Structure formats: structure tokens, C-alpha cells
Amino acid sequence: QLQLVESGGGLVQPGGSLRLSCAASGFSLAYYRIGWFRQAPGKEREGVSCISERGITTNYAASAKGRFTISRDNAKNTVYLQMDSLKAEDAAVYYCARIEICTPVTLLKVTGSWGQGTQVTVSS
Numbered sequence: 001q002l003q004l005v006e007s008g009g010g011l012v013q014p015g016g017s018l019r020l021s022c023a024a025s026g027f028s029l030a031y032y033r034i035g036w037f038r039q040a041p042g043k044e045r046e047g048v049s050c051i052s053e054r055g056i057t058t059n060y061a062a063s064a065k066g067r068f069t070i071s072r073d074n075a076k077n078t079v080y081l082q083m084d085s086l087k088a089e090d091a092a093v094y095y096c097a098r099i100e101i102c103t104p105v106t107l108l109k110v111t112g113s114w115g116q117g118t119q120v121t122v123s124s
Helices: none
Strands: 003-007 010-012 018-025 033-039 046-051 058-060 068-073 078-083 092-099 118-122
Touching: 003 092, 018 033, 018 092, 018 118, 033 078, 046 068, 046 078, 058 068, 078 092
Parallel strands: 010 118
Antiparallel strands: 003 018, 018 078, 033 046, 033 092, 046 058, 068 078, 092 118
16 A cells, blocks of 8 residues: 555644655555645645655745745655645645655646645634
């Protein structure tokens, strides 16, 4: 099984922070490029960030750059998305997935199936 499980979402105030985790089970995450995506109600799923196998290459959506940081700890089989200075428009269900290449996020190609995601709510 090649399964990714997202966690770490929750309710935060504008300006707050969350760290999302993408944990792999059944395979070694070290050999895969990973992307973070999000989908807000009524909107299409969009790429947020991606990271190469070793973390050398990263890309971010323009809306996320400077506020979000993607990282990975292959020893823990986990990819993270640190989200700071959260805004209302960041509210969405966040997903991680295996991708072909860490391209600009608008061009990301997902190779694995989607999980359930983790809900991020930004509200006062």
C-alpha cells in the first residue's frame, strides 16, 4: 500500500500558524516528490507547494510564498507544511500527494490517489 495521511489541521485565528503533516505508510517517502494541495468550498483544488526527494527543490503558490514553508524529514517518513500568518483565504481542506516533479505548482501532476485531507479553518 502507498498511503499518505494528512494531519495537523484545525481552527486558527487570522495571523496564526499551523503545521500540517503528511505521513507515509507502506513505503519510503524518501524516494518521492510530494506536493501539498488545497481545496476550498466552491473552488478547484490548487497546488500550494511541492518538494523534491531531498528537499533541494521547493515551489510555492504565489499566495503562499513567504508565509508557508514545506519541509521533509525522510527519517520520519513525513513531509510538513508550516503555515504562518494565516489568512481567511487559506481556509481549505489540505491534501498531500505524490507528484511527478516539483514543478511550479500550477503544473503539478499527481501520481497517487487522494486521501481525506485535513481541514484548515481560519476564523476570528
